[in-house]
Amino acid sequence: xxxxxxxxxxxxxxxxxxxxxxxxxxxxxxxxxxxxxxxxxxxxxxxxxxxxxxxxxxxxxxxxxxxxxxxxxxxxxxxxxxxxxxxxxxxxxxxxxxxxxxxxxxxxxxxxxxxxxxxxxxxxxxxxxxxxxxxxxxxxxxxxxxxxxxxxxxxxxxxxxxxxxxxxxxxxxxxxxxxxxxxxxxxxxxxxxxxxxxxxxxxxxxxxxxxxxxxxxxxxxxxxxxxxxxxxxxxxxxxxxxxxxxxxxxxxxxxxxxxxxxxxxxxxxxxxxxxxxxxxxxxxxxxxxxxxxxxxxxxxxxxxxxxxxxxxxxxxxxxxxxxxxx
Amino acid sequence: xxxxxxxxxxxxxxxxxxxxxxxxxxxxxxxxxxxxxxxxxxxxxxxxxxxxxxxxxxxxxxxxxxxxxxxxxxxxxxxxxxxxxxxxxxxxxxxxxxxxxxxxxxxxxxxxxxxxxxxxxxxxxxxxxxxxxxxxxxxxxxxxxxxxxxxxxxxxxxxxxxxxxxxxxxxxxxxxxxxxxxxxxxxxxxxxxxxxxxxxxxxxxxxxxxxxxxxxxxxxxxxxxxxxxxxxxxxxxxxxxxxxxxxxxxxxxxxxxxxxxxxxxxx
Numbered sequence: 001x002x003x004x005x006x007x008x009x010x011x012x013x014x015x016x017x018x019x020x021x022x023x024x025x026x027x028x029x030x031x032x033x034x035x036x037x038x039x040x041x042x043x044x045x046x047x048x049x050x051x052x053x054x055x056x057x058x059x060x061x062x063x064x065x066x067x068x069x070x071x072x073x074x075x076x077x078x079x080x081x082x083x084x085x086x087x088x089x090x091x092x093x094x095x096x097x098x099x100x101x102x103x104x105x106x107x108x109x110x111x112x113x114x115x116x117x118x119x120x121x122x123x124x125x126x127x128x129x130x131x132x133x134x135x136x137x138x139x140x141x142x143x144x145x146x147x148x149x150x151x152x153x154x155x156x157x158x159x160x161x162x163x164x165x166x167x168x169x170x171x172x173x174x175x176x177x178x179x180x181x182x183x184x185x186x187x188x189x190x191x192x193x194x195x196x197x198x199x200x201x202x203x204x205x206x207x208x209x210x211x212x213x214x215x216x217x218x219x220x221x222x223x224x225x226x227x228x229x230x231x232x233x234x235x236x237x238x239x240x241x242x243x244x245x246x247x248x249x250x251x252x253x254x255x256x257x258x259x260x261x262x263x264x265x266x267x268x269x270x271x272x273x274x275x276x277x278x279x280x281x282x283x284x285x286x287x288x289x290x291x292x293x294x295x296x297x298x299x300x301x302x303x304x305x306x307x308x309x310x311x312x313x314x315x316x317x318x319x320x321x322x323x324x325x326x
Numbered sequence: 327x328x329x330x331x332x333x334x335x336x337x338x339x340x341x342x343x344x345x346x347x348x349x350x351x352x353x354x355x356x357x358x359x360x361x362x363x364x365x366x367x368x369x370x371x372x373x374x375x376x377x378x379x380x381x382x383x384x385x386x387x388x389x390x391x392x393x394x395x396x397x398x399x400x401x402x403x404x405x406x407x408x409x410x411x412x413x414x415x416x417x418x419x420x421x422x423x424x425x426x427x428x429x430x431x432x433x434x435x436x437x438x439x440x441x442x443x444x445x446x447x448x449x450x451x452x453x454x455x456x457x458x459x460x461x462x463x464x465x466x467x468x469x470x471x472x473x474x475x476x477x478x479x480x481x482x483x484x485x486x487x488x489x490x491x492x493x494x495x496x497x498x499x500x501x502x503x504x505x506x507x508x509x510x511x512x513x514x515x516x517x518x519x520x521x522x523x524x525x526x527x528x529x530x531x532x533x534x535x536x537x538x539x540x541x542x543x544x545x546x547x548x549x550x551x552x553x554x555x556x557x558x559x560x561x562x563x564x565x566x567x568x569x570x571x572x573x574x575x576x577x578x579x580x581x582x583x584x585x586x587x588x589x590x591x592x593x
Contacts, residue, residue, distance in 0.1 A: 101417070
């Protein structure tokens with residue numbers, strides 16, 4: 001049995017239907033209509049210990065709802081979930097001791113006081129032994145580079161500094177399982193890198209299982225080997241990221257720097273545009289391989305410089321969403 | 327248990343961050359104290375009959391009221407908890423390995439104790455130096471003083487059990503205004519914070535006797551000034567204890583039911 005077993009989880013929210021406008025608002029004041037929104041439906045998957053899984057999907061797909069069910073916060077309408085042979089929402093108090101959660105859009109740190117004071121509170125909440133706490137804290141401070149910011153009231157920290165403290169706060173009790181719900185939202189490139197490197201290291205050294213949601217596909221590509229794609233509440237794809245990339249990465253981009261005029265016609269060349277310094281070509285690699293392209297071109301013109309680019313992961317995801325109509 | 331104490335400590339540290347707010351709070355309490363007292367002085371000088379308390383008892387009651395307002399009133403609810411619910415921070419609360427009811431209970435107590443500790447001492451020192459009729463008097467007797475302390479402690483537990491209800495209800499209603507505000511205002515009036523209970527009309531006194539609210543602050547304050555006998559005081563403390571147990575039990579049940587329906591706002 002896997003570390004995490006999720007079976008046919010469904011959750012429906014009842015939402016008050018409200019049309020805009022004064023008249024409709026008054027109407028709905030007296031008689032409210034509700035619609036049922038299926039946040040997740042029939043979700044099943046299993047995850048092994050030590051895996052990093054990227055949980056992706058467009059806004060409103062049900063990512064956060066799943067994370068909240070798995071972390072014991074929400075109770076699903078139906079379905080089963082066993083994590084380390086506990087049901088999150090039934091054994092909540094016992095279960096949450098073993099997990100860490102980071103919600104990128106929220107804060108667990110006390111706003112008016114330094115992060116270290118919140119850490120001390122968490123130590124008492126999780127009943128972490130003093131020695132273990134000091135060791136873990138020192139370690140996190142070093143790895144996340146918190147020395148200079150841990151004693152400043154949280155309200156005075158920048159978003160990136162705060163997020164590093166948030167992540168540290170979620171790991172003080174050495175959880176076996178870590179949920180990261182958009183941990184890099186709003187961070188600059190450097191801070192994102194720090195966070196990613198840290199998570200990678202954590203997974204490697206402590207075998208921490210990580211479930212990660214993010215809209216920044218670079219987070220997913222640099223961390224997760226496996227992704228679960230969810231859309232409109234259903235699991236649409238569960239498998240390796242590489243396979244998905246190969247499947248969708250059928251186009252490559254070639255930029256050529258040249259002074260010569262290029263006349264080329266081929267079914268494999270989807271698009272040719274003239275630029276200041278030469279040409280940009282879009283190539284369908286199912287028809288024409290890169291080496292073939294180079295062969296053809298180098299015979300015709302003198303190439304000063306060449307750059308080959310592949311489809312960005314973001315475009316792949318856009319295509320994926322289009323294909324699944326989500 | 328230690329975690330709950332740390333909550334209090336953090337609340338205290340947090341409220342110390344805003345010194346100006348603390349001083350403003352003290353000034354407000356002085357201002358309202360004087361206004362209330364002058365109303366009663368005018369009332370007593372105009373020669374009311376069959377007054378239930380002496381003027382100096384009323385003045386001491388009113389100063390206690392002001393000095394301990396942050397501890398015993400219903401209205402200074404903990405904004406933090408409502409904000410958690412409104413904006414979805416409840417997620418983190420539920421991800422903690424603790425009983426949520428008691429976590430909130432101690433947060434509220436921490437908040438109350440923290441803000442009262444900052445105001446209580448300066449108010450008591452200054453007002454006990456004031457001349458008659460504004461003078462803050464001593465306790466009626468030693469045993470009254472002891473009972474005052476016990477019943478004030480119980481009153482704090484009781485008012486906390488009551489105020490924790492509001493965020494629990496908000497878990498379902500998603501908005502703390504409306505009914506909660508109405509209940510809070512009524513509760514404040516019936517607890518004697520606006521007018522001491524002995525000045526209530528007879529029928530209202532009877533009503534408030536069967537309600538929990540007068541056991542929050544009216545009981546300890548009247549014990550302090552000696553308006554209640556030691557015997558009645560001990561009896562009152564027993565009733566306090568019963569209410570505390572009832573409300574904590576009810577709160578836990580309600581919390582369990584609310585959590586089943588909890589919705590995390592804001593994605």
